[in-house]
Amino acid sequence: MIGPAIRLSLAIKSPHIPPMAILKIARMGHPVLRRPADPVKDPTAPDIRQLVHDMLETMEDADGAGLAAPQVHVPLRLVIFHVPEKRLAEGEPPDPEAGKVHVLINPVVEPIGDETDLGWEGCLSVPGLRGVVPRWRKVRYRAVGLDGEAIEREAEGFHARVVQHECDHLDGVLYPMRMNDLSLLGFEEEMGRYPVGSSSEEEEEEEEDV
Ligand code: NI
Numbered sequence: 001m002i003g004p005a006i007r008l009s010l011a012i013k014s015p016h017i018p019p020m021a022i023l024k025i026a027r028m029g030h031p032v033l034r035r036p037a038d039p040v041k042d043p044t045a046p047d048i049r050q051l052v053h054d055m056l057e058t059m060e061d062a063d064g065a066g067l068a069a070p071q072v073h074v075p076l077r078l079v080i081f082h083v084p085e086k087r088l089a090e091g092e093p094p095d096p097e098a099g100k101v102h103v104l105i106n107p108v109v110e111p112i113g114d115e116t117d118l119g120w121e122g123c124l125s126v127p128g129l130r131g132v133v134p135r136w137r138k139v140r141y142r143a144v145g146l147d148g149e150a151i152e153r154e155a156e157g158f159h160a161r162v163v164q165h166e167c168d169h170l171d172g173v174l175y176p177m178r179m180n181d182l183s184l185l186g187f188e189e190e191m192g193r194y195p196v197g198s199s200s201e202e203e204e205e206e207e208e209d210v
Contacts, residue, residue: 021054022061023072028126028174030073037068037075037170043105043144048078052103052146055080064124065208066162068169071125077106079166081210083159104143104151109167111136112154119161121175122188122209130191132184133175135161165210 026032040048051074059067059080066081082101115137122130138156141163145151155163165175176185184196 020057023054023058025058025062025124026071026073028123028176030125032070032073032075033125033169033174034172035070035075036172037070037077040076040078040105040144043146044148048076048105049146051076051078052080056101062124063208064210066166066210067124068166070169070172077170079104079107079163079169081162081166083162084208103146104141104163104166105145107141107143107163107167107170109139109141109163112138112140117161119158121161121165123165123175124209125169126174126176127209128187128189129176130186130188131176131179132181132196133161133165133178134180135164135178139163141167162210 042048051069051072055067055069055072055078058072059065065084066079069076069078080101080103083098085098113136116134117137118132118134120130121133137160138154139160140152140154143151168175168178176182179185186196
């Protein structure tokens with residue numbers, strides 16, 4: 001006799017139903033977020049593709065704009081992110097990369113010029129909080145993609161900010177560590193209720209954590 005529970009588990013193993021895994025997100029204080037992550041040896045390996053698939057599920061489930069592998073307890077140099085269309089609505093130049101999900105393996109980020117911007121950030125590993133963080137306005141980044149292809153891009157605005165935030169995770173850096181005014185760190189709920197008149201370039205709105 002096969003009971004209903006067993007029948008259910010057999011059904012889930014069907015090859016027509018892709019395995020889905022929403023991963024647990026590490027929170028500030030967990031050592032995986034403090035250590036430098038290791039390089040990915042083979043970006044085209046099937047387990048890396050599976051990791052990216054699971055990270056996408058996890059990012060979507062958490063309503064985030066970006067996620068770094070250490071945030072799901074995997075200490076590898078890999079990040080995913082997307083630049084939401086709404087972030088380009090005003091003030092920012094059109095970005096051909098908007099809306100796409102990017103996968104960066106072994107990324108390296110360098111600033112272009114020495115201008116910085118202040119902007120609000122949140123992080124899935126620091127839930128409930130928001131802070132104003134200085135970032136390079138313009139950056140160039142190099143990485144490898146899932147098919148082993150070389151990626152090189154220049155980015156500015158939110159795109160540059162999210163890349164800097166995610167790649168910081170690979171070096172054990174969380175956004176509060178980049179802040180130069182901790183009075184601009186607070187609970188999202190309170191910051192929304194009592195907006196801070198900061199010199200932030202970006203309006204605080206409903207933002208995705210990264
Ligand atoms: Ni983050």
